[in-house]
Amino acid sequence: MTAMSDQPKKRILVVDDEPRMVRFVKMNLDLEGYITLEANDGMEALQKVRDYNPDLVLMDVEMPGMDGFETLKRLRAISDAAVIMLTVRSDEDDRIKGLDLGADDYVTKPFSPRELSSRIRAVLRRFEQPGRPDAQIIKIDDRLEVDLQRRDVIVDGERINLRPTEYRLLYHLIQNAGWVVPHETLLTKVWGHEYINDNHLLRLYITYLRKKIEPDPANPRYIFTERGLGYRFIDYKRQEA
Secondary structure (H helix, E strand, O other): OOOOOOOOOOEEEEEOOOHHHHHHHHHHHHHHOOEEEEEOOHHHHHHHHHHHOOOEEEEEOOOOOOOHHHHHHHHOOOOOOEEEEEEOOOOHHHHHHHHHOOOOEEEEOOOOHHHHHHHHHHHHHHOOOOOOOOOOEEEOOOOEEEEOOOOEEEEOOEEEOOOHHHHHHHHHHHHOOOOEEEHHHHHHHHOOHHHOOOHHHHHHHHHHHHHHHOOOOOOOOOEEEEOOOEEEEOOHHHHHO
């Protein structure tokens, strides 16, 4: 049974300068029921993104000419597609650099088809809109509003651009405002069970969110750290009362 039997097929672009790797990944994606596109370098990848608007891009970091990081930087100017970086290096600095540039996940070579398939499913789940809530616009205070219908975040009257993963994290924090949400719960809800122990990834995205919505990220007004437990969003409903 394919992964996409009851849903429209997702389009995935594979970007790698090694033909054997492209064939290996494409064969397994085809078996999973995805529509697979190919590119052998950064420039071709950007053109394929413009032409076909893929749902997800699997991209090698180490490519001749324009490497994966530069390609990702340019890709983010034209597309919000999910991106998983592929690399033989497992350095934390490389991982953070990719995430800072807008990657959604990082997979180290060599990897098994099962691992890659699991990561792809997890990333695509994050891009699915959370269930529609009863209240569409939430006013946190005089400077912060969240439109859950449009997935817009307004800070001081200006729309803030959140990546899908950042929005999903914020959504789950707001839905549990006033309560401590454990690390494991946030990791499972936002990234999937495969990431249940990746507290570093969670801290990184909490930092991204704070930089975008907090007046002073070093002294949070909205997202509080409960050391050793998890995170708590301000109880805005109690403040309204």
